[in-house]
Amino acid sequence: MKLKTIVADDEPLARERLKLLLSHDDEVEVIAECRNGKETIARLKSAPADLLFLDIQMPGIGGFDVIDSMGLPHMPPTVFVTAHHEFAVKAFAVQAIDYLTKPIEPSRLQDTLARVKDRIAGNAALQTKEQLSDALAALRNPARNDRPWQERFIVRDGAKDVLINVSDIDWIEAADYYSCLHVGGRKYMLRESIKQLSTKLDPARFVRLHRSVIAKIEQVKEIHRDGRAEYFVVLASGQRLKMSKVGWKNLTTANNTP
Numbered sequence: 001m002k003l004k005t006i007v008a009d010d011e012p013l014a015r016e017r018l019k020l021l022l023s024h025d026d027e028v029e030v031i032a033e034c035r036n037g038k039e040t041i042a043r044l045k046s047a048p049a050d051l052l053f054l055d056i057q058m059p060g061i062g063g064f065d066v067i068d069s070m071g072l073p074h075m076p077p078t079v080f081v082t083a084h085h086e087f088a089v090k091a092f093a094v095q096a097i098d099y100l101t102k103p104i105e106p107s108r109l110q111d112t113l114a115r116v117k118d119r120i121a122g123n124a125a126l127q128t129k130e131q132l133s134d135a136l137a138a139l140r141n142p143a144r145n146d147r148p149w150q151e152r153f154i155v156r157d158g159a160k161d162v163l164i165n166v167s168d169i170d171w172i173e174a175a176d177y178y179s180c181l182h183v184g185g186r187k188y189m190l191r192e193s194i195k196q197l198s199t200k201l202d203p204a205r206f207v208r209l210h211r212s213v214i215a216k217i218e219q220v221k222e223i224h225r226d227g228r229a230e231y232f233v234v235l236a237s238g239q240r241l242k243m244s245k246v247g248w249k250n251l252t253t254a255n256n257t258p
Contacts, residue, residue, distance in 0.1 A: 002029040003120070004048070008040040008066070009033075009055040009081060014102060018053060018081070021109050028113065037061025041069050049076045051116060053100070056082045077116055101191075107159050149202035155181065155188040164188060166205075170219050171241060172197060174212035185237075207254045209233060209247035217254055 005028050009015045015033050022028045031049065034040040036058050044052070044066075052075070056063040067075055083102040098112045153164045170182045174194040181188045190197070198208050208214050215235065222234040223243075231243040233251070243251070 002027055003050040003117075004029055004031045005051040005053065006031065006040070006043055006049045006076075007033045007053045008037075008058070008063075009053070010036055010058040011055075014055070014081075014104075018104060018109075021104060021106055024106075025110075025113060027117065037063070037066045037069075040066050044070055044074070044076070050120070052076045052078045053081055054078050056080050077120060079112055079116065101154070105156075108161070149205075150200040153181065153190055155190050157188065162188075166201065169206075170216055170235060170237065171239065172206075172214040182239075203254065207247070207250045209241055209243040209251065211244070213241050213243070213247070215241055217251070220251065223248070223251070 005022065007015050007018050007022075007030055009018070012035075015035075019030050019033065022030055028051070031047075032043050034043055038061050040052075040054070041061070043049075054063045054066060061069075063080065067078075078098075080099040081102065081104070082099065098115055100108060100112060149166075151166055153166065154161050155164055156162075164181060164183060168183050170184065172182065172194060173180045175189065177191070177193055179190045179192055179194050179197055181190055194208075194212060194214060198214060201214065205217060206214055207217050207220075215233065219235045219237070220233050221236050224232050224234065226232065231245065231248050233241050233243050235241065
């Protein structure tokens, strides 16, 4: 029997891509697509579904509002879809729900479908709803965290996603619309700009040395000045990083912070 599936996303191209990817699975049948939260609620109330792919951020009535309106007992197994890593990180951290980050990769979708099928086959619906309730609390109330700064990032490593602790990052460099995380001699690409990352990292632990470089402060061992305007630092690993005048001020200010 096929899983009757609803795709809810306000982006037409995102819906089409997800439907195309799902069409390759013989056990999945997309019975409806919804453009917003209002349509999603109406569709869920009119006929049952076995699976829902739900975009978290839709204009007006978003994914969270859909769940509030329906009530957890009346929600089918739900896979959150999001373009924002901070939502995915929190969902992953509590290990409570399945999620997909845009753009959706076929291998990641296959892994998610396998988990959903196992969960449904194991008749774990009640446990799933309890986990979803816990996850929603974590996702919707990030301000409850004692520390507002990012603690972890989800990055792609070959065919799998891995969780990188911010405390393990040595330095970060810009790579167009991506950022390259340097972690103990390894590199991981993150789909966020270095400007975005600079607002998520604790300034007591990380400093922006240059418009294209962020470094962990405790890794900085030497500060050099080459000529009148050229600055650079040397990390504990021996890595040399360029530093601007603004970066030098950022670093000295951070070092003087009690």
